[in-house]
Amino acid sequence: MVGYNASRGQYSGEVFLREVAKLRVEAGAKHLGIFDVDIYAKGLKFIFGIALIGGDFALISLKRLSFPEELLFERALKEAIHELGHTLGMTHCPRKDCVMSFSNSLQDVDAKNADFCEEHSAQLRLILGEG
Numbered sequence: 840m841v842g843y844n845a846s847r848g849q850y851s852g853e854v855f856l857r858e859v860a861k862l863r864v865e866a867g868a869k870h871l872g873i874f875d876v877d878i879y880a881k882g883l884k885f886i887f888g889i890a891l892i893g894g895d896f897a898l899i900s901l902k903r904l905s906f907p908e909e910l911l912f913e914r915a916l917k918e919a920i921h922e923l924g925h926t927l928g929m930t931h932c933p934r935k936d937c938v939m940s941f942s943n944s945l946q947d948v949d950a951k952n953a954d955f956c957e958e959h960s961a962q963l964r965l966i967l968g969e970g
């Protein structure tokens with residue numbers, strides 16, 4: 840299958856992002872792909888999601904978010920908002936409770952809110968033209 844790295848037993852997030860880009864439905868719209876296999880990116884053992892800053896495409900993987908299953912929806916929501924935040928031009932936040940903080944573990948995901956910190960909220964309002 841496309842993007843599979845047999846030596847790692849994982850799929851390339853970068854390759855998947857290009858696959859998502861092929862599914863573009865509208866210029867300027869943000870697209871989020873949702874996968875259920877383990878993904879990685881260069882230099883990282885695994886990733887929960889990936890996006891290009893300011894790009895139109897993002898994706899998340901549910902694979903590592905689903906144990907225990909009760910937490911899956913909340914975690915997926917946080918990671919989806921995080922990656923879509925990147926597509927809107929936002930970068931990582933030093934605040935661990937901000938949805939734009941980088942998550943390297945499930946503890947990191949669980950420690951953050953599905954919301955933006957004050958600074959990122961202000962940035963979002965500017966981006967959306969509500970500032």
Ligand SMILES: [Zn+2]
Binds near residue numbers: 925931940941
């Ligand atoms: Zn990120």
Ligand SMILES: [Zn+2]
Binds near residue numbers: 932934940957958
């Ligand atoms: Zn923030």
